[in-house]
Amino acid sequence: MLQAVKGTRDLLPGTCRKFRHVEQTASQISSLYGFDEIETPILEPAALFLRSLGDTSDIVSKEMYRFTDAGGDDLVLRPEGTAGVARALISEGLAQDLPLKLFYRGPMFRRERPQKGRYRQFYQCGVELLGVDSPAADLEVIACGYHMLQELGLSQNLTLRLNSIGDADSRAQFREALKAYFQAHRDELSQESQDRLERNPLRILDSKDPRDRKLLEQAPRLADSLTPAALEFFKQVQDGLKALKIPVVIDPLLVRGLDYYCHTVFEFTTENLGAQNAVLAGGRYDGLVSDLGGPRVPGVGWAFGTDRLVLLLDELQRDWKSSASFALIPIGERAEQELPSLAQDLRRAGLRVDLSFSGNVGKRMKRADKVGALAAVIFGDNELNADRFQIKALKTGTQSEVPRAQIITELQRLITSP
Numbered sequence: 381m382l383q384a385v386k387g388t389r390d391l392l393p394g395t396c397r398k399f400r401h402v403e404q405t406a407s408q409i410s411s412l413y414g415f416d417e418i419e420t421p422i423l424e425p426a427a428l429f430l431r432s433l434g435d436t437s438d439i440v441s442k443e444m445y446r447f448t449d450a451g452g453d454d455l456v457l458r459p460e461g462t463a464g465v466a467r468a469l470i471s472e473g474l475a476q477d478l479p480l481k482l483f484y485r486g487p488m489f490r491r492e493r494p495q496k497g498r499y500r501q502f503y504q505c506g507v508e509l510l511g512v513d514s515p516a517a518d519l520e521v522i523a524c525g526y527h528m529l530q531e532l533g534l535s536q537n538l539t540l541r542l543n544s545i546g547d548a549d550s551r552a553q554f555r556e557a558l559k560a561y562f563q564a565h566r567d568e569l570s571q572e573s574q575d576r577l578e579r580n581p582l583r584i585l586d587s588k589d590p591r592d593r594k595l596l597e598q599a600p601r602l603a604d605s606l607t608p609a610a611l612e613f614f615k616q617v618q619d620g621l622k623a624l625k626i627p628v629v630i631d632p633l634l635v636r637g638l639d640y641y642c643h644t645v646f647e648f649t650t651e652n653l654g655a656q657n658a659v660l661a662g663g664r665y666d667g668l669v670s671d672l673g674g675p676r677v678p679g680v681g682w683a684f685g686t687d688r689l690v691l692l693l694d695e696l697q698r699d700w701k702s703s704a705s706f707a708l709i710p711i712g713e714r715a716e717q718e719l720p721s722l723a724q725d726l727r728r729a730g731l732r733v734d735l736s737f738s739g740n741v742g743k744r745m746k747r748a749d750k751v752g753a754l755a756a757v758i759f760g761d762n763e764l765n766a767d768r769f770q771i772k773a774l775k776t777g778t779q780s781e782v783p784r785a786q787i788i789t790e791l792q793r794l795i796t797s798p
């Protein structure tokens with residue numbers, strides 16, 4: 381039997397509805413902050429990610445779906461959204477219109493070990509604010525993420541972690557300090573961290589291995605390497621968050637897995653999803669656009685995993701409102717013939733109507749219950765002759781008789797007071 385590819389899933393209607401709810405909330409709240417939607421291709425040239433994410437990132441070193449197509453082009457199914465937006469800025473010449481505020485959503489692909497909250501095809505929504513190098517932009521972006529999570533009812537269950545990884549000078553200095561420290565303790569490091577030591581020592585901060593965690597207690601602190609300018613930048617972001625009353629935990633070990641970040645990095649984490657605790661993550665990436673061969677355009681943004689937010693909302697047993705629907709239940713041949721035009725009238729009036737196409741009244745009533753219909757409109761010869769239809773509210777069981785001309789008003793009334 382044919383199965384979905386490992387790590388991918390079918391989002392059946394119940395799940396899909398939740399995904400759309402989360403995406404629409406994200407889109408709507410980010411539009412309050414001036415973000416407009418952009419959609420970039422899922423297929424991108426491999427060079428885009430090779431140049432932007434860094435060879436030592438997990439994504440580039442082992443997770444990319446990369447292939448050569450029949451024409452010999454080296455392509456990748458995008459593993460994240462920021463690089464594509466930066467590429468679009470360059471190839472569409474958008475650097476004329478800064479600042480730019482863009483929102484995106486869609487599938488991303490990473491070949492990692494599938495588990496709860498971790499898939500090979502997963503979905504993200506994200507925002508990017510391009511062209512502003514002041515902390516006000518970082519603040520705007522974080523505030524937007526927080527507002528959106530609040531709107532989804534999640535702010536109590538999430539922690540905002542914040543750190544600064546400084547400017548290029550701060551980082552170069554820290555890198556050397558960290559390298560020297562770990563080299564002196566090389567044998568005590570995990571194998572993975574020993575491998576990272578030469579190429580990307582910063583990633584060791586991220587390690588979950590207990591041996592590395594132990595060594596990290598005494599390791600040099602990133603904060604001690606920040607230049608005065610980087611410290612001032614970080615302070616302004618923190619002051620801004622305080623003024624907006626957004627609770628934040630400074631996490632000196634927070635670094636992001638990708639090369640392009642600088643200054644602000646942040647993450648919203650949850651205790652409710654086991655190991656997959658990061659739901660929304662982002663930071664500043666002033667070097668990205670120029671690294672890709674474009675002009676020097678600073679940027680800051682975030683992305684969240686839609687799959688994980690949906691799981692989290694499920695975990696917290698949040699209700700999902702689906703829009704009210706109605707069942708039409710004809711009795712006999714004349715009613716069957718009337719059915720399509722009645723359904724059309726109701727739908728044109730904006731009401732959601734479900735038809736079951738076959739079966740007796742009992743069977744159709746069962747389906748009406750199953751689809752969660754708010755009410756059923758029941759009619760046969762008697763009703764057609766008298767021009768009065770039966771409307772049965774399914775939650776309460778109350779039945780009323782309504783002239784055909786008033787059905788729409790009556791159903792609309794039921795939506796507001798069932």
Ligand code: ATP
Pocket residue numbers: 460490492497498499500502503504637656657658659660661662683684685686687688
């Ligand atoms: P993690 O530490 O969980 O691997 P990450 O640092 O690789 O996350 P980012 O690249 O920052 O993740 O992507 C932003 C968000 O996308 C994450 O916080 C997470 O919610 C989600 N995400 C990342 N990878 C996956 C995946 N394989 N399946 C589902 N969601 C994912």
Ligand code: MG
Pocket residue numbers: 438
């Ligand atoms: Mg990852």
